[in-house]
Amino acid sequence: MDRIRIVGGNQLNGVIPISGAxxxxxxxxxxxxxxxxxxxxxxxxxxxxxxxxxxxxxxxxxxxxxxxxxxxxxxxxxxxxxxxxxxxxxxxxxxxxxxxxxxxxxxxxxxxxxxxxxxxxxxxxxxxxxxxxxxxxxxxxxxxxxxxxxxxxxxxxxxxxxxxxxxxxxxxxxxxxxxxxxxxxxxxxxxxxxxxxxxxxxxxxxxxxxxxxxxxxxxxxxxxxxxxxxxxxxxxxxxVLPDRIETGTYAMAVAMTGGDVILEDTDPSLLDTALEAIRRAGAEISATNSGIRIVRNGPGIRPVDIVTDPFPGFPTDLQAQFMGLMTKAGGVSHITETIFENRFMHVQELARLGARISLAGQTAKIEGVSRLKGAPVMATDLRASVSLVIAGLAAEGETMVSRVYHLDRGFERLEEKLTRCGAHVERVSD
Ligand SMILES: CC(=O)N[C@H]1[C@@H](OP(=O)(O)OP(=O)(O)OC[C@H]2O[C@@H](n3ccc(=O)[nH]c3=O)[C@H](O)[C@@H]2O)O[C@H](CO)[C@@H](O)[C@@H]1O
Ligand SMILES: C=C(OP(=O)(O)O)C(=O)O
Known part of the structure; x- marks a missing residue:
């Protein structure tokens, strides 16, 4: 079964083409x-x-x-x-x-x-x-x-x-x-x-x-x-219209690692609420002719509270990724999931990387930490798996994500897209 190996610590810089949704x-x-x-x-x-x-x-x-x-x-x-x-x-x-x-x-x-x-x-x-x-x-x-x-x-x-x-x-x-x-x-x-x-x-x-x-x-x-x-x-x-969830995922990855990336072939108006949350977390986001530019240099990640909601609210399909980002925020954030009653399976896996998260009903409280440390983790569902990749990109040392068949359901050529921007991400086939 394939696994994804990430060595964290690199910024993301470059261009990421966004796939059809x-x-x-x-x-x-x-x-x-x-x-x-x-x-x-x-x-x-x-x-x-x-x-x-x-x-x-x-x-x-x-x-x-x-x-x-x-x-x-x-x-x-x-x-x-x-x-x-x-x-x-x-x-x-x-x-x-x-x-x-x-x-x-x-x-x-x-x-x-x-x-x-x-x-x-x-x-x-x-x-x-x-x-x-x-x-x-x-x-x-x-x-x-x-x-x-x-x-x-x-x-x-x-x-x-x-x-x-x-x-x-x-x-x-x-x-x-x-x-x-x-x-x-x-x-x-x-x-x-x-x-x-x-x-x-x-x-x-x-x-x-x-x-x-x-x-x-x-x-x-x-x-x-x-x-x-x-x-x-x-x-x-x-x-097929551009994938707003893939767009938001990579935007959060850049906000996590720092860097300067153009997300190509996408449309910021598909994910206004999520982009606003990423902006509040400290990234600069601007529209380009064919997509979005996202930059974070210098200042750290700010804590931001979000609540998932049907469109045009914050999408549940970006909740796990945003939690990944918040694990390294400089303070406490809260994430409330209102669409699915059991969409917090990533919490225990993020904890393996050193994240501090506690759950009370449908709300997660995330106390940002200054460093995450790589570890073996398991993908439990599609978006949970990519939240582990986001955390792994900013963790010290090696993170090995198993059960990546979840990830393959919804992310086209993830390793290639991230590697091209300077990340150390590879697929390991046993
Ligand atoms: C392939 C696809 O597009 N999947 C998306 C779609 O899933 P999906 O279409 O399955 O999600 P729904 O919008 O139907 O689900 C929303 C809520 O309604 C409930 N419900 C749904 C149908 C029903 O008959 N009874 C009922 O109670 C669900 O359990 C859930 O709590 O929208 C979700 C919400 O944005 C996204 O997370 C999924 O990524
Ligand atoms: C939950 C998702 O997909 P599905 O509805 O197919 O399970 C998703 O795309 O995040």
């Missing part, structure tokens, strides 16, 4: 099931989750080629991938495939809308909380679906004439359930209104792509989304 690419890929035509996605990151979803879509009958080649004939990055689901050959998404990744459950929306039925295993994914699917079930039921859970599978059927436009107000914001309801409603009879919708940029990116495919969606990116159902969708070409 995993959390946009996944729903966009799933949207290809809505049409018998070809959906072409550009700027798709090369990640374990993308590969897994390619397998899942293939199981439903999608024909997939990468950069004009059949998948696995050659490797490349920032890929253009063509998805054609001329016929759906199976409306079942089996446990063996879906249990590995939460987002694969989302195929339920397109399958139900296009084929009138779907049998999808209850999802797996990062162990960061219970992550139920009640909101998906309520939302799809509001479009007329009949849903039962049996033997670990969600069995959904649409009325004889297809899904029917409806109104559903989420009692709690859910990114995934918003994606699914929006996709399902594109092919429903009549108009659907989704209230308290997730406002994440990835939802707006999916709507933009669906509209390019012929859907009639307005309001995506706001709390109310209106979808006028259409008979069928066509193919389209769409570029």
């Amino acid at each position: 995993k959390n946009a690419a996944l729903p966009l890929m799933i949207a290809s099931l809505l049409t018998d035509d070809t959906l072409t996605l550009e700027n798709v990151p090369h990640l374990a989750d993308v590969e897994q979803l390619i397998r899942i879509l293939g199981n439903h009958g999608a024909d997939i080629s990468v950069n004009g080649r059949r998948e696995r004939q050659g490797e490349s990055y920032a890929r253009t991938i063509h998805f054609t689901s001329r016929n759906i050959v199976s409306t079942t998404a089996p446990y063996e495939l879906v249990s590995k990744m939460r987002a694969s459950f989302w195929v339920i929306g397109p399958l139900l809308a296009r084929e009138g039925k779907a049998r999808v295993s209850l999802p797996g994914g990062c162990a960061i909380g219970t992550r139920p699917v009640d909101l998906f079930i309520e939302g799809l039921t509001a479009l007329g679906a009949n849903i039962e859970i049996d033997g670990g599978y969600v069995n959904a059927t649409a009325p004889a004439g297809g899904l029917i436009g409806g109104r559903y107000v989420f009692p709690k914001v859910s990114v995934g359930a918003t994606h699914v309801l929006m996709m399902a409603a594109t092919l429903a009879n009549g108009t659907t209104v989704i209230g308290n919708a997730a406002r994440e940029p990835e939802v707006a990116d999916l709507a933009k792509c669906l509209n390019a495919m012929g859907a009639k969606i307005s309001g995506a990116g706001t709390g109310t989304i209106t979808i006028e159902g259409v008979r069928s969708l066509s193919g389209a070409r769409h570029r």
Whole structure:
């Protein structure tokens, strides 16, 4: 199993290209099931989750080629991938495939809308909380679906004439359930209104792509989304938006080590709240023509309190990384997690590096220390793993991160991107 070896102490200086967003690419890929035509996605990151979803879509009958080649004939990055689901050959998404990744459950929306039925295993994914699917079930039921859970599978059927436009107000914001309801409603009879919708940029990116495919969606990116159902969708070409979580992660890494880095091919407006927190921690951040410049020289890291919230709040997917940064702040900070009830698994691992963190309910208190010391640590989930990398970059000596398959789910070429900026980071394959 691969591990990542970091020798801390180097500043980061240079340019880091930001990849397409995993959390946009996944729903966009799933949207290809809505049409018998070809959906072409550009700027798709090369990640374990993308590969897994390619397998899942293939199981439903999608024909997939990468950069004009059949998948696995050659490797490349920032890929253009063509998805054609001329016929759906199976409306079942089996446990063996879906249990590995939460987002694969989302195929339920397109399958139900296009084929009138779907049998999808209850999802797996990062162990960061219970992550139920009640909101998906309520939302799809509001479009007329009949849903039962049996033997670990969600069995959904649409009325004889297809899904029917409806109104559903989420009692709690859910990114995934918003994606699914929006996709399902594109092919429903009549108009659907989704209230308290997730406002994440990835939802707006999916709507933009669906509209390019012929859907009639307005309001995506706001709390109310209106979808006028259409008979069928066509193919389209769409570029996946930049990964705001990867952007924030590297910005925090630079704030941690000090240095001067340009994050290229990204957009600061995707992560205003997180950038503001990093600024308050002592880094200078400015927009460039194609991204963000982040500089920290001289003064140390200042303690900053944050609370995670749905967009436009501070993203839960950057919480672990910000905690990594705060371990070396000159004072006490507090981090409150409001989205997932069990997203503090990195605390005990950061402690191995010398961090002083105590937990009280959903709030972590971090007493900054002046030095961290390298140690063997274990990645417990995707963002937790990269918080250990951030801490390791500023720790004295060697940090060895095991279970990096978590990291490979969401960070494309991390070692290469950091090494190019002067860090000592390498992958060790046993
Ligand atoms: C692939 C992807 O894009 N994943 C992101 C997506 O996950 P995901 O879409 O799974 O997260 P949700 O927004 O659905 O979850 C938010 C909260 O709602 C709860 N909930 C959700 C659905 C449901 O039916 N019932 C319910 O109670 C969840 O347990 C959680 O407490 O948004 C999260 C919140 O920004 C991010 O951390 C994930 O990185
Ligand atoms: C939690 C994440 O992903 P997922 O929802 O796929 O588990 C994440 O991207 O941080």
